[in-house]
Structures are given as C-alpha cells and as structure tokens.
Amino acid sequence: MAEAPTPDPTGPSDTADRYRPGYELVAEQLLTYIAEQNLMPGDRLPTEQGLAEILGASRNVTREAVKVLAAIGRLSVRKGAGIFVAASPGALADDQLAHFQPTSMEHLLMLLDYRRLIESETARRAAALATPIEVRTMREHAEASLTAGTAGEVEEFARADALFHDAVGIAAHNVFLRSSVANIRRFVSQSDVLLFHGDVPGSLEVAGNQHIAIAQAVAAGEADTAAELMAAHIDTTQAQFERKIRDRLFNVAGRPSPSEPAPDRAPRGTTAPRPPSGDRRTSAS
Incomplete structure (x- = not known):
C-alpha cells in the first residue's frame, strides 16, 4: 500500500482542522499524495476505498473529496474505469502545474x-x-x-x-x-x-x-x-x-469556542455535506 502524504509541519494545526470541512482536508491530502507519488495527468489512482485507507479517512468523505476535485478539473472519474489525474488546463501533461496546490x-x-x-x-x-x-x-x-x-x-x-x-x-x-x-x-x-x-x-x-x-x-x-x-x-x-x-x-477569524461545535464543519474522517452543484463561489477578481 502506498504511504500516506507526509504531514506538513507548517500546515494547519489539528485544532484549526476541526473547524474545516472533512472533504476539504481529504482533498488537500489527496493533492499532496498525487504530488508526492509524482502522478501525472492520465495516471490512475487507487479506488475510493484504497484512497480512504491511504489517507486515513472514511470512504464517504473520500468520495466527497474526489467529487470536489473532479468538479474543479483536477481529477477525472470514468465510470467502470476508475479515478485518474486529469489533464492540466494548458494541456501541459508533464509539467509541475499538474501538482498545483x-x-x-x-x-x-x-x-x-x-x-x-x-x-x-x-x-x-x-x-x-x-x-x-x-x-x-x-x-x-x-x-x-x-x-x-x-x-x-x-x-x-x-x-x-x-x-x-x-x-x-x-x-x-x-x-x-x-x-x-x-x-x-x-x-x-x-x-x-x-x-x-x-x-x-x-x-x-x-x-x-x-x-x-x-x-x-x-x-x-x-x-x-x-x-x-x-x-x-x-x-x-x-x-x-x-x-x-x-x-x-x-484559526483567527470566527473560531467557535471548544464547547461549541461549528456548523457545517466536519472533523477528519466524518461525512461532509456535498458542495452544491453549479458553485457560485468567486473571489473579487
């Protein structure tokens, strides 16, 4: 079995992680795994169950993470074939842009x-x-x-x-x-x-x-x-x-107190709500 991504010592603390969606945490881990394994566009990933085991997450949250990454064009899910690293936007199949975090x-x-x-x-x-x-x-x-x-x-x-x-x-x-x-x-x-x-x-x-x-x-x-x-x-x-x-x-903005659960946030390994289709997310760019 492939090793799980190496934790980033400069990354978010476990305390901060508790107030983030579970699927976002797993999506980040999955992108890190792709980079560490040097997987390139077109390479096949393990199954959802295999990824869940590698990343230490539940299968439900792993499935949501895969859906999010497929929606933003980082993964390609082919029915009956599996999960693949998607082609980069510029069709530069062998450059480091495939590992953009x-x-x-x-x-x-x-x-x-x-x-x-x-x-x-x-x-x-x-x-x-x-x-x-x-x-x-x-x-x-x-x-x-x-x-x-x-x-x-x-x-x-x-x-x-x-x-x-x-x-x-x-x-x-x-x-x-x-x-x-x-x-x-x-x-x-x-x-x-x-x-x-x-x-x-x-x-x-x-x-x-x-x-x-x-x-x-x-x-x-x-x-x-x-x-x-x-x-x-x-x-x-x-x-x-x-x-x-x-x-x-x-975790400096809007952090709930330890005794108060944060709404619409899930700890690692729990099921997270599915992002709505047709996202309306945008930066003021």
Whole structure:
C-alpha cells in the first residue's frame, strides 16, 4: 500500500482542522499524495476505498473529496474505469502545474505574481491596440460587474468578471497572452472553491469599480495607467487569498469556542455535506 502524504509541519494545526470541512482536508491530502507519488495527468489512482485507507479517512468523505476535485478539473472519474489525474488546463501533461496546490500559500503567491505580470502587460497592450468595439465590450462587462457587485449578486458578478478579463485579453491582440490569462484564472478558480466555500471574499463593489477604472484607462489609451490599475486589482485579490489562508492556518477569524461545535464543519474522517452543484463561489477578481 502506498504511504500516506507526509504531514506538513507548517500546515494547519489539528485544532484549526476541526473547524474545516472533512472533504476539504481529504482533498488537500489527496493533492499532496498525487504530488508526492509524482502522478501525472492520465495516471490512475487507487479506488475510493484504497484512497480512504491511504489517507486515513472514511470512504464517504473520500468520495466527497474526489467529487470536489473532479468538479474543479483536477481529477477525472470514468465510470467502470476508475479515478485518474486529469489533464492540466494548458494541456501541459508533464509539467509541475499538474501538482498545483490550491490552498498552499506558496503556490498561490507564485500564481498571483505570475498573474500580475501577465495581466498587467495584457492591459498595457490593450490600451495601445484595442478597437472601439473591443473598448465598448470591455466597458459593458465592467459596468455589469459593478452593477452585480453593488447588488451582491455573486453569480452575476462572477460571469461579468470573467467576461471583463477575457475582453482585456482579446483587446491585447495576442493569442498567447489571452490563453495565459484564461489558464491562470482556471487555477485561481480552484483556490476559490477550496478556500471560500461560497463566501464572498471581499467587496465585489470595489472590484467592479476597479474594472471600470481599468476600462477607462484602456479607452483613453493610457497604457501605463492601465497596467498599474490591473496590478492593483490583482493585489486586492492576493490580499483576500492571503487573509483567508492565514485565517485557515491560525484559526483567527470566527473560531467557535471548544464547547461549541461549528456548523457545517466536519472533523477528519466524518461525512461532509456535498458542495452544491453549479458553485457560485468567486473571489473579487
């Protein structure tokens, strides 16, 4: 039998773990197991029962963890065939992106640093190259994100947010930049699912106003300003993720007293509620 993942001495304490969903803990363990075993896209994993034994969890919680990881594109479950490591978003089957850890501070900081570099340059080029139609489309999506953010409509904001960033990528007139932006956001969405659990991590209205400011800079052809505003926008997203991970690690926010069980949280090895289909989770990005 394969060895269970090595515990991370810098990871969350057992006390903090008690207030996290059981399926999230097992999902993290499973991603660590995949990395430690150097499994690559297309490799087959043990059965649910086998994984439960390796990870020291119940089969029910292991099943929920597999479902979550399949929903965010990290695993592929094929009926009658088994559980497999899914292809990475960029179809880079043999690179380290297959081992991205969505709740690791180190991995997230690297991802957001890369996003800052790519999206700032994308905004800079969009300001120089965008056509009037592309500018109008960008503004429409920015305004839609502000309207949804002001109303607290998370699902509508997420849709407008994705369309806005896609519009900036299109306006840069570089297919490689556009593809990079799309792939980065796929990875960020994995962290959204495992870290925020449907919560709104920050002000969507602030994010909507940032979209408006970026669109205005692009429309005015102010390349440096557009790049600076995009970098500041991603700084806001990074602060949200850092705060959430620190809360998770040190259990400093909303921690129940030891005598009070936390609602909708399950200790390791117990059955956790299934995440709703059609997740509405989003960071204010």
